[in-house]
Amino acid sequence: MRHAETVTFGGSGLDRAAALRGDAAAQARLLAEGRVLPVWRGKPLLAGDAGLGWLPAAHPALAHAVAAPVFLGLDGTTPRFAQDISDWSPEAGAEAVEQGFLDSSQQTHPALPGDWVFAELRACMTLLSPREAELAATARAILHWHRSHGFCATCGARSEVAQAGWQRTCPACGAQHFPRTDPVVIMLVTRGNRVLLGRSPGWPEGMYSCLAGFIEPGETIEAAVRREVMEEAGIRLGAVRYLASQPWPFPASLMLGCAAEALDDTITLDPAELEDALWLSREEVLAAMAGEHPRVKPARKGAIAHFLLANWLADRLD
Incomplete structure (x- = not known):
């Protein structure tokens, strides 16, 4: 690896296992075995000082999700997913607001330990390992794409999630849409x-x-x-x-x-x-x-x- 690849969010060698994205049976098995990173309005969950906060798929904090998890890949033998729970509303007075250049507020969930918080990724990116930084960046980008591209750009109909979160298809005209960079x-x-x-x-x-x-x-x-x-x-x-x-x-x-x-x-x-x-x-x-x-x-x-x-x-x- 060149020194240039050590930049934050640089490649950590994550196996994205793209061949498994279209296999529904494999995705169900991987989700049952794997761990899910909740993301709230662009903020990943942090497990105190232990890095990202990974949860089993059946965890109560994920009940607020309105869409299926996105498959991020295989972290060694552990399947990793991300799920958007932006529709959850924190306690009164705890909701994040845009704070200019950087949102320094943090949110806690009642179903999680008190030191587990949703935090702005730019504020914590240097605290993460290279692998977790890549996973968090991928999760934030792909979930934002889903939230902002829910309708077909060809005909305007609502599109549907496909390929474990890496594609959206239009049931009306058949158009396929892929994440934007x-x-x-x-x-x-x-x-x-x-x-x-x-x-x-x-x-x-x-x-x-x-x-x-x-x-x-x-x-x-x-x-x-x-x-x-x-x-x-x-x-x-x-x-x-x-x-x-x-x-x-x-x-x-x-x-x-x-x-x-x-x-x-x-x-x-x-x-x-x-x-x-x-x-x-x-x-x-x-x-x-x-x-x-x-x-x-x-x-x-x-x-x-x-x-x-x-x-x-x-x-x-x-």
């Missing part, structure tokens, strides 16, 4: 000993990150990198190379990390895209990572931006 480029743009960072409007004070943007239809990765940096910061780029990727299930992106060399350093902001952008030296990035920079806060650990910057500092990008 949106490719996003994220760029480590350098010029000599400096790196280009920016911040979007509404981000927490002091937060800066690598520039990023969605790939458009008919566009290569390299073309998207050059276009996004030019649009957002007015910087022309030379050589572009791929470094690493990260599934980012918020809600369904695949971050494609690239290194790019800037041909100039004059920043011209697009205020609709960026609130600010600046060049930082290695020494300044190191200070930001240590929380000692007077203006720039460190990138969130676990995000590919942090991964790219940390490895740039260590001179081990591969």
Whole structure:
């Protein structure tokens, strides 16, 4: 495994056992033997300090589910599933609300131990093992897709879950629909000993990150990198190379990390895209990572931006 694959949510070698998805008898057996991860409004269940909270399929907390579990794969010999219980309502006053950039609230279920909580995945992603991080990211992304794609995009009829959760079919017109992933480029743009960072409007004070943007239809990765940096910061780029990727299930992106060399350093902001952008030296990035920079806060650990910057500092990008 390349060092680049050690990014959070990177591949952990999970056996997704796709050949078993269409076998109803096998799925029934696997569900009886396996464990289910409840997900509430995008938040996976955490078992205190022990990682993800896995439950048997007959557990009372799963009674709130309105759809069958999705088969995630085989974790060694243990079948793993995920199930959406977003229709459950916590006790009065405990419901989550959107809290800007990151929802820090946690919810407890009366049928579970008191230290088992539903928590925002971005807040706990670095606490999970590589295998659990991959399972949690997969669960969050696939369940969000089901909640947001309940109707056929061809004829508008309600679609039905198939292939153990990895497909939706339309009983009216026969169309088949598959989980969506949106490719996003994220760029480590350098010029000599400096790196280009920016911040979007509404981000927490002091937060800066690598520039990023969605790939458009008919566009290569390299073309998207050059276009996004030019649009957002007015910087022309030379050589572009791929470094690493990260599934980012918020809600369904695949971050494609690239290194790019800037041909100039004059920043011209697009205020609709960026609130600010600046060049930082290695020494300044190191200070930001240590929380000692007077203006720039460190990138969130676990995000590919942090991964790219940390490895740039260590001179081990591969």
